[in-house]
Amino acid sequence: VTLRSLPHARHQLDAAFHSPIRFSIVAALATVDEAEFAYVRDSIEISDAVLSKQAAGLEQNGYVKIRKGYVGKYPRTWLSLTKTGRKAYERHVVALHEITSNSTTPLGSAQAPRAV
Amino acid sequence: MEKVESHLNSNPAPKRNSPTPTGLRSSQHDRTVFAIGTAAFGVGVGGLMILTRNLESKLAVVAVNLSFFALIVGSRQLVNRVTRTTPRHANRLSSLGWIGSMLVALTVALPALNWREQTKHSPFALQLAAAAVVALPCWLAAVAIHRGHS
Numbered sequence: 462v463t464l465r466s467l468p469h470a471r472h473q474l475d476a477a478f479h480s481p482i483r484f485s486i487v488a489a490l491a492t493v494d495e496a497e498f499a500y501v502r503d504s505i506e507i508s509d510a511v512l513s514k515q516a517a518g519l520e521q522n523g524y525v526k527i528r529k530g531y532v533g534k535y536p537r538t539w540l541s542l543t544k545t546g547r548k549a550y551e552r553h554v555v556a557l558h559e560i561t562s563n564s565t566t567p568l569g570s571a572q573a574p575r576a577v
Numbered sequence: 578m579e580k581v582e583s584h585l586n587s588n589p590a591p592k593r594n595s596p597t598p599t600g601l602r603s604s605q606h607d608r609t610v611f612a613i614g615t616a617a618f619g620v621g622v623g624g625l626m627i628l629t630r631n632l633e634s635k636l637a638v639v640a641v642n643l644s645f646f647a648l649i650v651g652s653r654q655l656v657n658r659v660t661r662t663t664p665r666h667a668n669r670l671s672s673l674g675w676i677g678s679m680l681v682a683l684t685v686a687l688p689a690l691n692w693r694e695q696t697k698h699s700p701f702a703l704q705l706a707a708a709a710v711v712a713l714p715c716w717l718a719a720v721a722i723h724r725g726h727s
Contacts, residue, residue: 493604493662500661532658541663 470563473556475549477522482507483515487524487550490542495528498538516540524549607660611667612723614656615674619715621645622678623708626686630704667722674718682711 478484485505490496502512519525524546528539542550625645632638686707693699 492665494665494668495663497661532654 470556470559495541612719616719619712623711674715677714
């Protein structure tokens with residue numbers, strides 16, 4: 462029988478959300494089904510160019526869906542999380558919670574490694 | 578000593594057009610708009626049922642149905658124009674509401690009113706009550722959308 466600790470929760474973190482801006486975009490989109498590009502931009506206080514670039518990156522990962530259309534005669538762009546994106550975000554948040562909850566445990570009183 | 582005015586200060590930079598400090602979570606306005614739209618649709622279905630029952634001319638029935646369809650499309654456009662987000666599960670709840678209202682209208686309210694009409698005339702109050710029953714699924718969906726329940 463060998464003793465091995467559980468893999469650290471940081472391994473569950475998604476690299477696509479490491480950037481604070483990307484994380485903010487996805488966190489904002491997680492609370493709605495769909496949001497206008499301008500509303501996301503204003504809410505997380507970034508420029509059009511930055512949001513456009515980051516949203517395109519998230520779309521490439523398959524995490525965000527970008528829809529273009531018209532309201533009246535004005536063009537609009539809507540952003541939404543895909544199912545994959547929502548699941549990835551939830552996993553990421555759970556991992557963050559796990560890391561922060563473990564970090565509140567004083568050193569030396571951490572859980573004993575589990576026997577495998 | 579002359580005092581030099583400076584535009585620099587220690588105050589933080591103002592936030593750009595930030596509608597709420599917590600971002601998209603508090604899009605209560607959009608929830609309200611979707612809820613009102615869904616509730617109004619329920620009223621529309623109930624009203625349509627009463628109108629089509631009381632109209633004699635087939636042409637008038639067609640006209641009312643077409644007007645109702647135009648009203649749905651128009652209100653959808655209006656909701657899109659007024660809101661900036663689609664609240665979580667709002668579309669699904671709204672669809673469940675109007676499907677429920679249509680089902681109640683076609684399987685409960687209309688057959689019940691027609692059955693009653695065979696023996697005696699239905700007073701307007703009863704038809705109004707039937708319309709309210711028809712609108713109920715939409716109203717429940719509207720409440721759920723407004724509260725933010727999934």
